[in-house]
Amino acid sequence: MDLNDRKRKILQAIIDEYIGTAEPVGSRSISKKENLGLSSATIRNEMADLEEMGYLIQPHTSAGRIPSDEGYRFYVNSLMRKYKIGMEAVAQLQSVLETRVSQLEKLIRYAGAIASNLTEYTTVVTAPKEQEFEINKIDLVPIATQTVMLIVVTRTVRNKVMNIDIDSATCMSLANILNEHLAGLKAGEITFDKIQDIQKDIENRLSLHPKVLIDIMHFVYETITDSGETEIYVNNAKSILKYPEYNDVEKAEKIFTFLDDKENLKKLVASSDADGIEAKIGKENDFEILQDCSLVTINYSLGNKKAGKIGVIGPKRMNYSKVFASLDLISNEIDKILNEYISDE
Template sequence: MLDERKKRILEAIIDDYINTGEPVGSRTIAKKYIFGISSATIRNEMSDLEEMGYLEQPHTSAGRIPSDKGYRYYVDELMKVSRLSPQQVEFIRSQLNVKFNEINEYMENIAKIISNLTNYTAVISTPNVKKSFIKYLQLVPVDSKRYILILVTNTGLVKDILLDKPENVDIKDFIYISNILNEKLSGLKLEDIDQKIILDIENILGKNKTILSPIIENVLRTISAADSTEVVLSGIKNMFDFPEFSDVLKAKIFLHIFEQKEMLRQIINSAMHEHITIRIGTENPIEDLKECSVVLSNYRIGDSIAGSIGIIGPKRLRYSQTVSLIDYICDTLSDILTRLFTE
């Protein structure tokens, strides 16, 4: 258990190290943060904190830096969660409340926003909803041999698919065929399109039924791809602006992480049942992230968790601001996706 003076000194050291990236000495604390206490007294307290495992001394003559234990105590006991400014709130809402054609593209834009606002690497899992259904289908002729299948889903996906026209199908029948497809398929999810429905459509289309197979195949493939969970990244190069990752070997290790999509999925899915997850250094289950901190939160569709949003940064990341930002983006995104998927 730390007394109040040790708490103040530990908090001051971590705040200063987060801002500067330089080991912190007792004179810095005495001049900038804690007045009325001599630097000699602060130095003794820092020695005690080091012995207790909250601080580390990277070089014999240098000041101290926080240990993973020190960061953990800071996050759990000392950190004051900051509020976003009205300007930040307005900016985020304006960036998220936009129309989009594909959910993955929308999530990529959110990742860019987060990486730009934090200067860390943003990592996002796309919504795991498995609820996309067909809203509209239309066949549009391109020439005598090809046509475009336009597929629109309830999630906002609009897909144009170029297909070959069977020789026996007349372009004049495209409006009729489109109407039949919409009558039979509109409102159906992937799992609803069974052989019975396909045979029913074939019987109605008669001689034009040869056009149906590639349409169904592409509709099923497109919806399946849209409903699958992907991991989206942005701002990988941001990490190399921090001195901790200027070392070539560390940079290669860090890049290796982002080439392993399954590893990233493991990182982000591990937070799917917690509101805010903060993993610091050695708390990360993946060895290559031992020099990093990860902050994750969930977003929802209705009452169900749909995915996670987070950042990967150095251990001296700005925890308070980052938690506030991620939390607000998740809440805003949850409202937007809930309206989109449930209305």
């Protein structure tokens, strides 16, 4: 059933009030604080209707109402006011991120910390999956007799010292062949046929033992897949203790145990697959331990490709408008900085 304008305003007022107080909201409280032009009796009747429709819950017979998961969902989708981040906070964010751009991992870590500071909730950030990146360049540099350094450049740089007896000219020629065939490819595009083509090209142009290519390709492939194990960083896990929902010691311990398990967090963040910002409220979360929590996530990109996520975990009565605005701002800043950085390489 669609909500009429009066019910929408009352539901919005109740959720706004509950987000701020964590106390069940009564009709008198709404009639005093909100300029609705309605009596307490009218508001009480509307609240009863909203409860019957599934948007509100009355935790105790004599208590006011609190939002249900469905109430929060309707609020996020249809009622939430837009939150504006202050210019001072925006300037600080830009300054901190720009000074960390030279180290991608630190940039992502700081972004998570900033998100936690802005929202005052726990944040979870996933680092880029290396296998999603293309090979930018391969280089071979002789560093001693029968010793060569193999350098593979993606969005990061990895190198390996190899025992190969080739001179500088051969190193350069071999690197040129590898770049001709592999530059711009990702792991899934390096097929067995592609490796055979490279081997044939090497045989036609150079005199090298086949094992050389096998060793090189093993490291190249390892470079773009090995670090595909998603890194995940948690910020401000202890923030949950600030909220009365977690005053129960046993409940808080279970949450801390969950947040300490990176495999659970990877599954949690991976379960959010929307292109833009997404909120999973209460029972929408896949983990039972988070049935009283909400998770809001957003992607950030590298070269117009999804690279990772920033997520905020908090009580269901979290300040959604502030969280949405904060994550949107941080994601846009990361995208801008990283894409500028990539284009300059």
